[in-house]
Amino acid sequence: MPVWFLAIIPLAVVFLWLFFRVTQSHKRQQSTLSSEYFKGLNYLLNDEQGKALDIFVKLVESNWDTIDTHFALGKIYRKNGEMDKAIKIHQGLIARPSLPERYRSKILLELGYDYLGAGWFDRAEGLFKEVLIEDARSKEARHNLILIYQQEKDWYKAIDIAEDLYKEEPGVIGPMIAHYYCELADMAKTKGDTAQLENNAHKALKHDSNCVRATILLADLAKSRGDYARAVELYESIEKQDAESIILVIDALLECYQQLGQEDKLHDYLVGLQQRHANLFLQNVIASVLEQSKGEKAAMAYLSERIRQQPSLEGVLKLISYKAQEIEGDEVFKDLLTAITLLQKDVVEYRCQKCGFSTNTHYWLCPSCNHWGTVKPGIVHLGHGVIDKSETG
Ligand SMILES: [Zn+2]
Numbered sequence: 078m079p080v081w082f083l084a085i086i087p088l089a090v091v092f093l094w095l096f097f098r099v100t101q102s103h104k105r106q107q108s109t110l111s112s113e114y115f116k117g118l119n120y121l122l123n124d125e126q127g128k129a130l131d132i133f134v135k136l137v138e139s140n141w142d143t144i145d146t147h148f149a150l151g152k153i154y155r156k157n158g159e160m161d162k163a164i165k166i167h168q169g170l171i172a173r174p175s176l177p178e179r180y181r182s183k184i185l186l187e188l189g190y191d192y193l194g195a196g197w198f199d200r201a202e203g204l205f206k207e208v209l210i211e212d213a214r215s216k217e218a219r220h221n222l223i224l225i226y227q228q229e230k231d232w233y234k235a236i237d238i239a240e241d242l243y244k245e246e247p248g249v250i251g252p253m254i255a256h257y258y259c260e261l262a263d264m265a266k267t268k269g270d271t272a273q274l275e276n277n278a279h280k281a282l283k284h285d286s287n288c289v290r291a292t293i294l295l296a297d298l299a300k301s302r303g304d305y306a307r308a309v310e311l312y313e314s315i316e317k318q319d320a321e322s323i324i325l326v327i328d329a330l331l332e333c334y335q336q337l338g339q340e341d342k343l344h345d346y347l348v349g350l351q352q353r354h355a356n357l358f359l360q361n362v363i364a365s366v367l368e369q370s371k372g373e374k375a376a377m378a379y380l381s382e383r384i385r386q387q388p389s390l391e392g393v394l395k396l397i398s399y400k401a402q403e404i405e406g407d408e409v410f411k412d413l414l415t416a417i418t419l420l421q422k423d424v425v426e427y428r429c430q431k432c433g434f435s436t437n438t439h440y441w442l443c444p445s446c447n448h449w450g451t452v453k454p455g456i457v458h459l460g461h462g463v464i465d466k467s468e469t470g
Pocket residue numbers: 429430431432433434443444445446447448451
């Protein structure tokens with residue numbers, strides 16, 4: 078059975094449903110509609126889409142209630158990646174002199190989606206703006222404009238439209254605007270403009286008080302200025318914003334405490350953090366801190382006890398690495414070390430909490446589902462390390 082035929086089956090179902098809906102509301106026109114409609118459907122099933130479209134265009138002109146068939150056809154073409162065909166349908170509709178005004182915005186939106194799918198952002202932008210001229214409150218048009226500006230990294234334009242939506246959906250739009258300000262803060266950081274960096278990071282926190290990224294920008298700035306006490310205060314405040322994200326700043330936190338000469342205080346803080354959040358993976362960091370302040374034996378004793386409560390490949394590997402000198406030449410330990418190192422390759426450091434995308438690089442914007450702030454450090458569940466089974470089957 079050819080592939081196009083499989084694609085046509087759901088199309089036929091949609092069309093039959095639309096047909097019965099339309100004919101039920103227009104009993105008088107039923108006989109004319111039905112013969113023409115089935116003729117069109119027949120052309121579709123025979124893969125003669127041009128002829129089918131001619132019939133549907135005639136039908137829509139005599140009864141605009143059949144416009145849903147065009148929208149359904151356009152959506153299916155778009156889903157199959159046939160943007161040219163979807164564009165042809167929607168352009169054909171917009172060019173009809175008899176088009177009732179009430180359908181104009183909807184067709185412009187559909188055409189906008191076609192252009193987005195084809196990667197023609199400037200044309201899509203023009204259409205979504207046109208929708209806003211017709212209907213200034215259209216959320217769909219404003220959301221799509223934001224996505225276009227986000228794609229083009231035009232953060233000022235994105236903020237401009239998003240600020241307008243913020244009043245209506247603060248919970249959804251606030252974190253997005255915060256990331257746009259963080260993008261501006263990042264740009265200021267690259268230019269060495271610390272005043273703008275601070276200004277934008279504070280604006281980000283104003284829109285989303287839990288914006289970890291803005292806190293990290295401010296903490297990094299304090300650290301670069303040598304104000305380690307302030308930097309520690311800011312890094313540690315991430316625990317209240319989003320405890321899992323504190324893993325992102327552990328190395329910077331270590332550096333600050335070392336600069337302050339307060340390794341003991343750091344050890345107490347990390348142990349407290351681990352007690353408050355059992356799912357955070359801190360055992361190797363705590364072992365390293367212990368190793369530096371109290372020596373290797375103290376670190377090994379801590380790890381031996383800890384991996385019983387929270388078994389992890391990383392912990393076992395670190396424990397074995399402490400024993401490296403003694404086990405040199407021992408074949409069994411060598412094989413064990415190789416096996417654990419190989420298993421560790423499957424360990425995923427970050428995962429998107431929205432779509433499940435896993436990666437070993439941290440992103441603020443998920444490259445898979447385009448959500449901000451959803452890619453987070455992997456969580457260690459008691460008894461298991463974070464192992465990505467999706468690729469290994
Ligand atoms: Zn995602």
